[in-house]
Amino acid sequence: MYRAGISFTMVLPGLLAAILFIPFVLNFLAHAWFGEKQFAPLVMTKLPVDSSVVTLPKEVKQFEPFEIALQLDTGKLAQHINDLVAKSSTGVPLQGINNKVFPEMRAEMAGDALYIDPPGPQAQLFSNRGETNWSWRITSEAPGRHKLLLKLHLQTADTSQKHQQVVDLAEIQIFAQKNLAEWMRRYGIWYIVITLLATGWWWRNRRAKKQAT
Numbered sequence: 001m002y003r004a005g006i007s008f009t010m011v012l013p014g015l016l017a018a019i020l021f022i023p024f025v026l027n028f029l030a031h032a033w034f035g036e037k038q039f040a041p042l043v044m045t046k047l048p049v050d051s052s053v054v055t056l057p058k059e060v061k062q063f064e065p066f067e068i069a070l071q072l073d074t075g076k077l078a079q080h081i082n083d084l085v086a087k088s089s090t091g092v093p094l095q096g097i098n099n100k101v102f103p104e105m106r107a108e109m110a111g112d113a114l115y116i117d118p119p120g121p122q123a124q125l126f127s128n129r130g131e132t133n134w135s136w137r138i139t140s141e142a143p144g145r146h147k148l149l150l151k152l153h154l155q156t157a158d159t160s161q162k163h164q165q166v167v168d169l170a171e172i173q174i175f176a177q178k179n180l181a182e183w184m185r186r187y188g189i190w191y192i193v194i195t196l197l198a199t200g201w202w203w204r205n206r207r208a209k210k211q212a213t
Contacts, residue, residue, distance in 0.1 A: 041174045046095070047152070047167065048080045054150065054170055062143045062179040063186070068109065068172065069135040070150065074124065075103040095167040099157040106164065107134045111148040115139040121153045121164075140176035148172040 041056040055069040078101045084094055085101075106121040117137045124132040140146060149171055153164040 038175050038177065039173070041172065043150075043170050043172050045170045047077065047169050048084065049077060049169065051170070054172065056172065056174075060140060060174045060176045062140050062176045063182040064179065065137050065139045067135055067137055068148070068150075069133065070107055070169075071131050071133050072105075072107075073131045074105045075130070078103045078105075097154070097156065097165065097167065099159075102155045102157075104155045104161075105132070106153040107132075107169070108151040108153065108166075109136045109138070109148060110151060111138075111146060113140070113142045114146055114148065115141065121151075140174070143176045143178040146174050146176060148174065 040058065041060060043051045043054045043056060045051050045053075049072065053070060053072050055067075055071070057066040057068070060066055081094060081097060081101045085097055085099075088094060104124070106123055108121040109116050115138065122134055125134065126132055138148070150169045151166055152169045153166050155161060156165050159165050
C-alpha cells in the first residue's frame with residue numbers, strides 16, 4: 001500500500017501537466033505543421049450596393065482590435081430599393097420589403113465570438129458629402145473563421161422610428177490569425193500557477209510520507 005501511495009503522488013504532477021499542456025501543444029503543432037487556410041477579409045452584399053461601401057482591415061489578429069467602417073448614401077439606397085420593390089413580382093419582396101423605404105436608417109454589426117463596439121443599432125452620422133458614416137471597433141477572442149452580419153434598420157411606410165424593419169446589408173467573412181504571445185500573456189500564467197500548486201502538493205505529500213516512515 002505504501003509503494004502504491006508513493007507511486008500515485010509521484011505520477012500525479014505529470015498527469016496534471018499532461019492534461020494541461022499536451023492538448024494545447026498538439027493543437028499548436030498541428031496548425032504549425034499543416035497550416036490553416038487563411039484569407040483576407042471579404043464582404044458579400046445582400047442589397048443593391050457596391051461592396052466598396054464597407055471598409056475592411058487588411059488582416060485580423062486574435063485579441064487585437066480592428067475597425068470596419070460603412071459609408072452609405074442612404075437616400076440613393078432607399079430609392080433603389082423602392083424601384084426594385086415596385087418592379088418585383090407580387091409575393092416576391094426583397095428581404096420582406098413591400099412598402100416604401102425612407103432614407104432614415106440605423107446600422108448594426110453582429111457576430112459570434114467577437115467583441116463589437118458599439119453594440120446594437122447605431123444612428124446616422126452624416127458626412128459633408130451627404131453620405132452616412134458608421135464604424136465599429138471589433139476584437140476577435142478566438143482564432144479562425146468568423147462571420148459578421150451588417151444589418152440595416154429601415155423605416156418604411158408601415159413602420160415607425162421605434163419599430164423598424166431589419167434587413168441584411170452584407171455578410172463579412174474574416175479570418176483571425178493566432179496570437180500566441182498575447183494568449184500566453186492572458187492565460188499562460190494560470191497553467192503555470194496550477195502546475196506550481198500541483199508540484200507543491202506533491203512535494204508536501206512526499207515529505208509527509210518520508211517523515212511518517
